[in-house]
Amino acid sequence: MPNLETAFLNKTFSNPTVLSSGILGVYGSSLVRVAIEGAGAVTSKSISLNYRSGHPNPIIVEFEAGLINAVGLSTHGIDDSISEISYAVKNSPSPVIASVFADNVENFALVSQRINEANPDFIEVNISCPNVESEFGKPFATDPKTSAAVTSAVKKVSKAPVIVKLSPNVPNIKLIAKSVVDAGADAICAINTVGPGMVIDIESAKPILSNKVGGVSGPAIKPVAVRCVYDIFSEVDVPIIGVGGVTNGSDAIEMIFAGATAVGIGSAVHYRGIGVFKKVSKEIFRFMDTHDYSSIEEMRGLAHE
């Protein structure tokens, strides 16, 4: 019988599905609920040192093949975030990944050091949010040197293993992957949203998002995500959380064949509800059963052979 258990660094997930950062992850209670609903691991919304209000509404809009969002990294600040993550760590049946971001290398270290207080199972370093360029300059993830600097700064202070989340919006993702792994990254999460993109309301002749542009997610970006995971797997030897447009079991299998150890799910919470983790797990199970695979591990990276 197929076994969905997934070894990821020092933990074992009950199945390969992971709640991606930015969906339902503001409060500890939501993270716990998603874990109870079947996610193998859950990731918080990105946390920063200081309170940020984010952008006014609309912050998200749907198009024919996905979603475009520009929440603007709204966060409640480090103290509240520590409480929420602590609550999740204490109550979640699945491992908890705390996502962090900052405006410079020093603050990445500071926020990571503080988040130790909440004892998350992993820390995910968000160097790839595409929505805040005007304030922070280019995302860290577009430059191998900056990506490495952030990674080693976080690695120095974090008690938990470090996952670095990469951007697809680069000419060669292998270069970035190699630089963060050389700098000490224990794992990679790929990809963050694509773009940015824009949706214009043709009646008012105005972009719908208050930020005008936003990161593109959902089924539209799946081929980009699969290619990125494939590239990263061919370049480095750390586990990968493959994220981007995964909506059903077939999508998840594709990610695993490309080289993913675990599979992130975000926008699909919209398409299939909070039960999407259980549904995708069941679909993976059925595929494995009919194709005679017994473990996730034996499927990993098969597309490379």
Added chain:
Amino acid sequence: MNEGAQNSGRLNKPITLPIVKVVDEAKDFKSFYFDFDLDAKPGQFVTVWIPGVNEKPFAVSGQKDGLFSVTVSAVGPFTNKMHELKEGDKVGVKGPYGTHYKISGPDCDGTGAEHKNLVLVAGGYGVAPLVFLAEEAVGKGVQTTMIAGTRTKELLAFREKLESIGVEYLAATDDGSEGFHGFVTDVLENQISQGKASEICACGPRPMLERVGAIAEKHNLPGQFGLESYMKCGFGICGECAVDYKGIHICKDGPVFPLATAMKIFRFKKENDNFSQDNTDDKSEKEVF
């Protein structure tokens, strides 16, 4: 594909609609009508987008003859802007979203109760979704009473409309300028003691809802409660409106909850002092379901 979506199969993208009618309901309280087949149920909400300003959630206050309305109080930057809009002006609308009040079927609230005397308890601008509910209840032959409470008489709304369709309308004002001098909860207790309440549907400020909930529990009456929250996305993915230890999201799991769930939410105590759920930005912009 959209198993989790609640948007009648439409994309979660604003549809531009002209305002076809604006009606003054009370002081700083206006209804905006749209010519669109929304197919909403009482208690559900839409989001209204004013390009360049913001987007906020509002309860549907009526739906009839191909029109639907939202009724909005001017309480902050967005709603003040909305009150400047005139017939012919366009806004972007998404929805309907969320759960709704249920008043038909043999076991519609899970208690098996029949709906002989439906009592609607409205606090302030919380009257909006209950007007829609009253119209539906009357249409189904349910005897309906509206207990509407406001600070003062200028804020009372919808009396004529409700009385014209046969709803008993009982006002309560804080200053006694109209109706009962006191709280809606006093009027509710009185209705219950006269045997004129078999079910309660309420919408209004949280303290009022908590007291109404306690009364419903005491008298063992079924109830449904419309809650409100600060919201971002409005359709269940951003996680900003989670309200309790179960990760219940007001926008999608609510805004209308049965009595038992509502009481659990009301009684939720913070795990620790920092476990805060409401320190979001524009708190001044208190919108109404």
